[in-house]
Amino acid sequence: MRIGVFICHCGSNIEGTVDTAEVSRIARDYPEVAFATDTMYACSEPGQDGIIEAIGEHKLDGVVVASCTPRMHEATFRNTLERAGLNPYMFEMANIREHVSWIGKDREANTNKAADLVRMAVEKLRRNQPLIAKEFDINRRVLVIGGGVAGIQAALDCADAGLEVVMVERESTIGGKMAKLDKTFPTVDCSSCILGPRMVEIAQHPNITLYACSEVDGVSGYVGNFSVKIKKKARYVDWDKCTGCGECVEKCPSRKAPNTFDEKIGPGRAINIPFPQAIPKKATINAEYCIKLTKGKCGTCEKICPSNAIDFQQQDEIITEEVGAVVAATGYDLFDWTVYEEYGGGRYPDVITSLQYERLLSASGPTGGHVKRPSDGKEPKNVVFIQCVGSRDKSVGRPYCSGFCCMYTAKQAILTKDHIPDSTSYVFYMDIRAPGKLYDEFTRRAMEEYGAQYIRGRVAMVYPDGKGNMIVRGADTLMGRQVEVQADLVVLAVGVESAKNSPQLAEKLRISYDSYGFFMEGHPKLKPCETNTAGVYLAGACQGPKDIPASVAQGSAAASKVIGLFSKEKLKSDPQTANVDIKRCIGCGKCVLTCPFGAIKEVDFRGQPKAEVIETVCQGCGICSSTCPQGAIQLRHFTDNQILAEVEAICRF
Amino acid sequence: MTKHTYSYYPGCSGQGTSMEYERSTRAVCEAVGINLDEIPDWSCCGSTPAHTVDHTLSAALSGRNLGLAAKQGHDCVLTPCPSCLTNLKTAGKHMAESETFKEKVNRLLDEPLETIPDTKSVLQVLFEDLGPDALAKKVARPLKGLKVVTYYGCILTRPPGLMDFDSEENPISMDKLMQAAGAEVLQFPLKTECCGASHGVARRDLVMRLSGKLLDMADSLGADAVVTACPLCQMNLDLRQGQVNSANNASYRLPIFYYTQLLGWALGLPDASLGLDKLCVDPRPALQSISANKEVA
Numbered sequence: 001m002r003i004g005v006f007i008c009h010c011g012s013n014i015e016g017t018v019d020t021a022e023v024s025r026i027a028r029d030y031p032e033v034a035f036a037t038d039t040m041y042a043c044s045e046p047g048q049d050g051i052i053e054a055i056g057e058h059k060l061d062g063v064v065v066a067s068c069t070p071r072m073h074e075a076t077f078r079n080t081l082e083r084a085g086l087n088p089y090m091f092e093m094a095n096i097r098e099h100v101s102w103i104g105k106d107r108e109a110n111t112n113k114a115a116d117l118v119r120m121a122v123e124k125l126r127r128n129q130p131l132i133a134k135e136f137d138i139n140r141r142v143l144v145i146g147g148g149v150a151g152i153q154a155a156l157d158c159a160d161a162g163l164e165v166v167m168v169e170r171e172s173t174i175g176g177k178m179a180k181l182d183k184t185f186p187t188v189d190c191s192s193c194i195l196g197p198r199m200v201e202i203a204q205h206p207n208i209t210l211y212a213c214s215e216v217d218g219v220s221g222y223v224g225n226f227s228v229k230i231k232k233k234a235r236y237v238d239w240d241k242c243t244g245c246g247e248c249v250e251k252c253p254s255r256k257a258p259n260t261f262d263e264k265i266g267p268g269r270a271i272n273i274p275f276p277q278a279i280p281k282k283a284t285i286n287a288e289y290c291i292k293l294t295k296g297k298c299g300t301c302e303k304i305c306p307s308n309a310i311d312f313q314q315q316d317e318i319i320t321e322e323v324g325a326v327v328a329a330t331g332y333d334l335f336d337w338t339v340y341e342e343y344g345g346g347r348y349p350d351v352i353t354s355l356q357y358e359r360l361l362s363a364s365g366p367t368g369g370h371v372k373r374p375s376d377g378k379e380p381k382n383v384v385f386i387q388c389v390g391s392r393d394k395s396v397g398r399p400y401c402s403g404f405c406c407m408y409t410a411k412q413a414i415l416t417k418d419h420i421p422d423s424t425s426y427v428f429y430m431d432i433r434a435p436g437k438l439y440d441e442f443t444r445r446a447m448e449e450y451g452a453q454y455i456r457g458r459v460a461m462v463y464p465d466g467k468g469n470m471i472v473r474g475a476d477t478l479m480g481r482q483v484e485v486q487a488d489l490v491v492l493a494v495g496v497e498s499a500k501n502s503p504q505l506a507e508k509l510r511i512s513y514d515s516y517g518f519f520m521e522g523h524p525k526l527k528p529c530e531t532n533t534a535g536v537y538l539a540g541a542c543q544g545p546k547d548i549p550a551s552v553a554q555g556s557a558a559a560s561k562v563i564g565l566f567s568k569e570k571l572k573s574d575p576q577t578a579n580v581d582i583k584r585c586i587g588c589g590k591c592v593l594t595c596p597f598g599a600i601k602e603v604d605f606r607g608q609p610k611a612e613v614i615e616t617v618c619q620g621c622g623i624c625s626s627t628c629p630q631g632a633i634q635l636r637h638f639t640d641n642q643i644l645a646e647v648e649a650i651c652r653f
Numbered sequence: 654m655t656k657h658t659y660s661y662y663p664g665c666s667g668q669g670t671s672m673e674y675e676r677s678t679r680a681v682c683e684a685v686g687i688n689l690d691e692i693p694d695w696s697c698c699g700s701t702p703a704h705t706v707d708h709t710l711s712a713a714l715s716g717r718n719l720g721l722a723a724k725q726g727h728d729c730v731l732t733p734c735p736s737c738l739t740n741l742k743t744a745g746k747h748m749a750e751s752e753t754f755k756e757k758v759n760r761l762l763d764e765p766l767e768t769i770p771d772t773k774s775v776l777q778v779l780f781e782d783l784g785p786d787a788l789a790k791k792v793a794r795p796l797k798g799l800k801v802v803t804y805y806g807c808i809l810t811r812p813p814g815l816m817d818f819d820s821e822e823n824p825i826s827m828d829k830l831m832q833a834a835g836a837e838v839l840q841f842p843l844k845t846e847c848c849g850a851s852h853g854v855a856r857r858d859l860v861m862r863l864s865g866k867l868l869d870m871a872d873s874l875g876a877d878a879v880v881t882a883c884p885l886c887q888m889n890l891d892l893r894q895g896q897v898n899s900a901n902n903a904s905y906r907l908p909i910f911y912y913t914q915l916l917g918w919a920l921g922l923p924d925a926s927l928g929l930d931k932l933c934v935d936p937r938p939a940l941q942s943i944s945a946n947k948e949v950a
């Protein structure tokens with residue numbers, strides 16, 4: 001083999017603490033190295049051209065580049081080799097930036113270590129084999145998980161582009177948090193007026209199949225060919241028959257059920273239709289509170305339903321859908337603020353969350369849009385808003401900013417004045433974060449035109465004064481003094497946290513999540529809606545707190561990624577898969593049991609059981625090869641021989 | 654609960670202004686099987702003044718007491734007073750966390766302190782080791798019909814990292830013990846508010862305002878009495894209640910009990926062992942209302 005070695009300066013990133021010329025000089029003495037040089041930026045156009053030229057001139061059949069991490073540029077250089085007519089797998093990368101120059105200052109030690117890493121790469125490359133990727137068909141259907149505004153946007157964009165879309169929504173209606181909002185910042189336009197028509201489009205679009213009250217149970221397969229198990233939860237109502245007339249809801253005697261759509265403000269029923277514009281507009285029974293399902297009596301709804309839709313026998317049902325790509329759009333949940341004992345820990349009825357307040361403001365809410373406080377139904381005159389409740393607070397494990405609470409608090413202060421002209425709003429804030437278009441102007445308007453009193457400081461205590469009102473005591477850090485405000489109603493701008501069970505869903509999708517449960521994007525800057533798993537994309541607040549415009553933008557971006565993926569004729573499979581040496585395989589079946597992806601099957605070979613790898617399913621994790629007692633199953637491009645050669649290259653003494 | 658012996662640090666106020674707290678604490682502990690072994694030759698913990706002057710000197714005062722306690726051979730030191738507890742805990746914690754600090758303090762002591770004993774309030778042991786359920790079984794005279802608010806003050810559970818007991822914002826230990834004794838405990842939102850503490854001398858106006866707020870809230874909730882666990886809180890609310898009344902144009906007559914006094918009463922202990930006669934605001938009407946209820950029932 002004739003190997004070429006290229007040592008990159010990466011400007012001064014590497015050259016600053018590594019003598020690259022010296023490394024290339026040392027590399028020339030390594031076995032089968034025919035050419036070695038240092039280069040300013042190996043990844044730049046002249047850098048790549050230099051590699052191609054050297055391949056031609058020195059008749060190279062393998063290349064080592066010592067530069068940055070393979071996560072950054074392995075794909076780049078594999079392309080370069082292909083352009084020069086070599087097999088892209090005849091390439092190795094030595095990471096002398098993240099693993100050497102960025103972490104050590106001793107130039108001599110760094111130079112030696114870089115030379116060692118290059119030796120490893122050369123020894124590996126000497127044992128590389130050309131690998132050919134197989135091509136396979138794409139199933140041009142897409143699964144969207146979560147029907148909030150982000151998921152709706154992604155689904156409609158895909159469906160409008162002609163793709164078949166399957167949408168899975170956990171709740172009995174789509175719409176997510178936005179459906180619960182009254183108006184939206186910074187334009188103060190009605191939330192359901194802009195979202196409602198989009199929800200209807202989902203229901204009516206011929207390319208979209210909606211499974212509400214459903215969850216993803218399991219995902220198998222790979223990009224282009226996922227198989228998804230969807231659990232349709234028992235709702236005890238036959239949705240094919242239910243017309244959404246709501247007669248059952250009116251008559252249901254079980255009135256203690258939480259009204260989750262109204263954020264537990266106002267009365268709930270065991271059988272419920274969340275709100276008039278729900279999609280689908282169907283009744284669902286909450287089994288925990290249904291008298292018939294818990295005690296065997298009642299059955300009122302069954303008697304009253306004009307279309308015979310009630311079905312107490314209904315069971316959970318698992319269905320399977322085949323898709324080629326997945327968009328996760330599961331949104332967020334709100335921080336459980338009752339850990340804040342200083343705000344009453346949930347003991348005071350007139351201390352409510354911002355989302356509960358949206359329901360009080362909303363015309364379709366439990367009070368018909370008249371702001372009435374929960375304790376006595378009185379219209380509040382003094383409303384105190386407390387920002388950053390469960391945000392930017394390390395003591396409750398939430399050090400991050402939830403992003404949009406400053407903005408919706410300003411909105412709620414404006415709406416309060418609109419609803420109750422003789423009211424005053426007080427806002428306790430830490431800093432005002434309003435960096436969007438027209439956002440800062442909006443918060444100024446709340447202060448200047450709507451007279452909201454902004455107080456910069458944290459609230460130390462909220463307590464009832466014993467005469468029916470609340471006292472909010474906090475610091476005014478601008479005035480340097482303590483303030484006490486008498487409040488009729490206290491609204492907490494509760495922070496954002498990842499949607500319930502996000503880590504479990506991430507594991508099913510084989511995507512990463514951060515320590516707070518938010519899904520990880522492929523790259524913090526350059527791949528905001530991709531994940532590290534091919535064919536799985538992200539949209540909306542499931543990736544981190546995001547307001548509506550940003551969620552919608554990411555929904556469209558995810559859709560365009562799916563459309564781009566599906567525009568290819570066929571997809572190429574990664575040839576770095578496991579491979580069974582049939583002569584050594586004793587058919588013990590250990591690898592079959594151990595493969596987490598079900599990629600190995602047992603076959604009969606002349607009367608003997610043998611393992612066989614399904615290449616398109618294999619993810620190249622290598623678990624099987626470390627399990628096989630015979631060393632019969634080897635991962636291509638990472639065989640025992642290749643890895644041992646690397647180990648020997650650095651453990652020479 | 655098996656009989657357990659603790660080192661006991663009574664604290665100076667227990668010898669004077671809060672004699673009734675000290676007396677009732679001993680009586681209750683004895684009645685429920687907690688042995689208190691008084692630290693021989695204990696000295697003042699330095700109270701508030703010492704640590705405002707010098708942390709090392711202040712820690713030496715507590716260090717001395719901890720050293721004497723360690724020699725007694727029990728695993729834990731109890732004190733009824735939150736202020737003493739803060740000093741004992743602070744000294745112990747800082748010495749455990751920093752070798753240099755420990756050395757500095759040890760240089761001031763006759764005998765260097767090596768093992769630092771654990772410290773707890775009597776309340777914590779009554780709540781955690783005995784527990785409300787076991788207490789309820791021992792109650793002879795339930796405080797039936799007595800409406801109380803529990804007032805913990807600002808330092809009994811704070812700072813949380815140091816005191817390591819109950820909730821720092823909404824403590825419930827005294828509530829549970831009072832309920833076990835049969836009292837009706839009203840939700841008191843100012844449980845951990847400051848009473849003005851030792852500012853009573855230098856800034857009386859402050860105490861009038863802060864303690865006034867506490868009494869006003871307790872009164873407007875309809876409480877028959879306030880239950881405390883701190884000598885200073887008790888003094889501001891009880892001894893200064895007359896001053897508060899004249900400063901705020903009010904006429905509260907709220908008895909301010911130590912929780913141990915009411916527990917002792919419920920356990921059927923003799924009045925003399927509870928020091929009820931030491932209270933400034935006459936507790937008899939409140940206590941009689943309990944007996945009256947009992948007779949009706």
Ligand SMILES: Cc1cc2nc3c(=O)[nH]c(=O)nc-3n(C[C@H](O)[C@H](O)[C@H](O)COP(=O)(O)OP(=O)(O)OC[C@H]3O[C@@H](n4cnc5c(N)ncnc54)[C@H](O)[C@@H]3O)c2cc1C
Nearest residue numbers: 146148149150170176177184185330331332540541547548
């Ligand atoms: C009080 C308040 C006021 C606000 N006001 C504004 C405003 O005025 N303007 C603005 O721009 N933004 C506002 N926001 C922010 C706005 O709510 C979010 O930007 C938006 O909802 C994010 O959309 P999403 O689709 O990513 O998430 P979500 O709205 O949370 O939707 C996620 C959907 O996924 C579903 N789901 C979750 N997990 C699963 C699962 N495992 N399987 C299936 N389905 C699942 C959920 O049921 C939900 O329907 C406000 C937020 C709050 C709390």
Ligand code: SF4
Nearest residue numbers: 252271290291292301
């Ligand atoms: S059967 Fe259940 S859901 Fe139907 S009316 Fe009775 S309680 Fe409501």
Ligand code: SF4
Nearest residue numbers: 595618619621622624
């Ligand atoms: S490498 Fe082995 S264990 Fe891993 S996916 Fe492929 S066949 Fe399964």
